[in-house]
Amino acid sequence: MAELFEDLNPPQRLLMGPGPVNAHPRVLAAMSAPLLGQFDPQFREYMKQTSALYRGVFQTANRWTLLVDGTARAAIEAALVSLIEPGDRVLVPVFGRFGNLIVEIARRCGADVRVIEVEWGKVFADEALQATVSREKPKLVAVCHGDTSTTMAQPLAALGKACREHDALLYVDATATLGGMDIQTDAWQLDVVTAGLQKCMGGPPGSAPLTLNERAERRIVRRRHIEAGLQDNKYKAGEGPIIASNYFDLAMIMDYWSDKALNHHTEATSMLYAARECARIVLQEGLANAFARHAAASRALTAGLKAIGLELFGDQDHKMPNITGVHIPRGVDGEAVRRALLAEHNIEIGTSFGPLHGRIWRIGTMGYNAREDAVLATLDALEAVLAAQKFKLPRRAGVDAARSAFG
Numbered sequence: 239m240a241e242l243f244e245d246l247n248p249p250q251r252l253l254m255g256p257g258p259v260n261a262h263p264r265v266l267a268a269m270s271a272p273l274l275g276q277f278d279p280q281f282r283e284y285m286k287q288t289s290a291l292y293r294g295v296f297q298t299a300n301r302w303t304l305l306v307d308g309t310a311r312a313a314i315e316a317a318l319v320s321l322i323e324p325g326d327r328v329l330v331p332v333f334g335r336f337g338n339l340i341v342e343i344a345r346r347c348g349a350d351v352r353v354i355e356v357e358w359g360k361v362f363a364d365e366a367l368q369a370t371v372s373r374e375k376p377k378l379v380a381v382c383h384g385d386t387s388t389t390m391a392q393p394l395a396a397l398g399k400a401c402r403e404h405d406a407l408l409y410v411d412a413t414a415t416l417g418g419m420d421i422q423t424d425a426w427q428l429d430v431v432t433a434g435l436q437k438c439m440g441g442p443p444g445s446a447p448l449t450l451n452e453r454a455e456r457r458i459v460r461r462r463h464i465e466a467g468l469q470d471n472k473y474k475a476g477e478g479p480i481i482a483s484n485y486f487d488l489a490m491i492m493d494y495w496s497d498k499a500l501n502h503h504t505e506a507t508s509m510l511y512a513a514r515e516c517a518r519i520v521l522q523e524g525l526a527n528a529f530a531r532h533a534a535a536s537r538a539l540t541a542g543l544k545a546i547g548l549e550l551f552g553d554q555d556h557k558m559p560n561i562t563g564v565h566i567p568r569g570v571d572g573e574a575v576r577r578a579l580l581a582e583h584n585i586e587i588g589t590s591f592g593p594l595h596g597r598i599w600r601i602g603t604m605g606y607n608a609r610e611d612a613v614l615a616t617l618d619a620l621e622a623v624l625a626a627q628k629f630k631l632p633r634r635a636g637v638d639a640a641r642s643a644f645g
């Protein structure tokens with residue numbers, strides 16, 4: 239007989255990295271609800287409710303507010319492959335790894351990609367973005383809102399205005415900020431916004447909320463080509479080029495989510511339950527309260543880190559409230575600290591990529607984990623592990639500073 243291994247029994251970790259974070263217990267409970275068929279009227283009702291709930295979370299009236307099945311990058315790919323026609327000029331402002339991801343996906347879609355960059359740890363000035371949109375005249379601007387690799391968040395309202403003025407569509411990756419930072423889809427004139435569950439929404443990875451407005455809908459629907467086996471005698475193909483992915487074809491995904499209920503993929507039932515519950519939790523708390531909770535956790539964590547004698551990374555005026563970059567002090571082995579936190583304290587914090595690799599740790603305070611006890615436990619453990627590494631620090635100073643920041 240093949241080896242069956244032991245029963246699944248993962249350790250109880252406190253996930254204080256850049257995501258995934260611990261899912262809210264209500265979300266895990268929702269995922270164990272009985273499965274329904276994808277065309278069961280009750281399930282279609284849950285889909286409609288999920289759309290309505292995410293309109294609230296995305297702060298939009300967009301009809302097309304739905305889930306793409308897959309992790310956050312599934313929605314990024316769906317948005318880009320459905321919006322970009324080969325040869326389209328696409329402008330990507332890059333301030334970290336996830337901007338580079340957008341560049342890569344846009345190139346795979348055949349775009350003529352124009353990139354502007356700032357040093358990791360900074361964001362773009364509004365004027366620089368406005369001037370570049372005016373000069374490049376892209377069909378699409380695609381940008382990350384909060385880039386977890388650098389912990390920076392790019393302000394978007396002025397960019398939204400510039401894109402409208404120059405008739406460019408604006409796509410935003412809000413994977414790491416939705417539910418933790420204000421994202422006013424309609425007021426800021428964002429045409430398409432996508433996210434994930436495993437950060438500030440407090441769910442597991444595997445479902446990617448997406449919203450798109452009528453401007454984006456027009457761009458997508460002109461490329462609508464439905465599968466041969468589903469066409470009826472009234473079917474007329476769109477005049478634009480066929481979208482190069484079947485799974486991520488937003489025209490077909492919209493048909494599936496609409497009252498037509500045209501068959502496409504099989505909706506990931508348990509992930510829809512999870513996404514629905516994440517949105518219910520965030521809206522029940524209230525968006526403003528959820529943002530304030532993330533900001534409070536960030537203030538307390540950063541106060542604690544500074545009190546330990548650590549230096550924060552990047553432009554603090556544009557730091558995301560849900561993730562903090564902190565320099566690894568000279569003489570300290572950053573990976574040994576992470577290993578000890580995990581092995582001795584069951585706490586995970588993040589490493590970093592590219593130019594920041596080995597230079598900073600990233601500590602997340604997001605979703606269900608943007609809580610006082612989680613912040614204090616992390617600082618307490620970090621103090622103990624750093625002290626064991628012979629890093630001189632005033633013991634308890636971090637925890638005390640964080641506690642008084644929480645008030």
Ligand SMILES: Cc1ncc(COP(=O)(O)O)c(C=O)c1O
Binds near residue numbers: 311336386387412
């Ligand atoms: C800003 C940002 N975008 C995209 C992604 C990709 O998400 P996923 O790993 O869920 O596909 C991440 C994941 O960390 C992220 O932080």
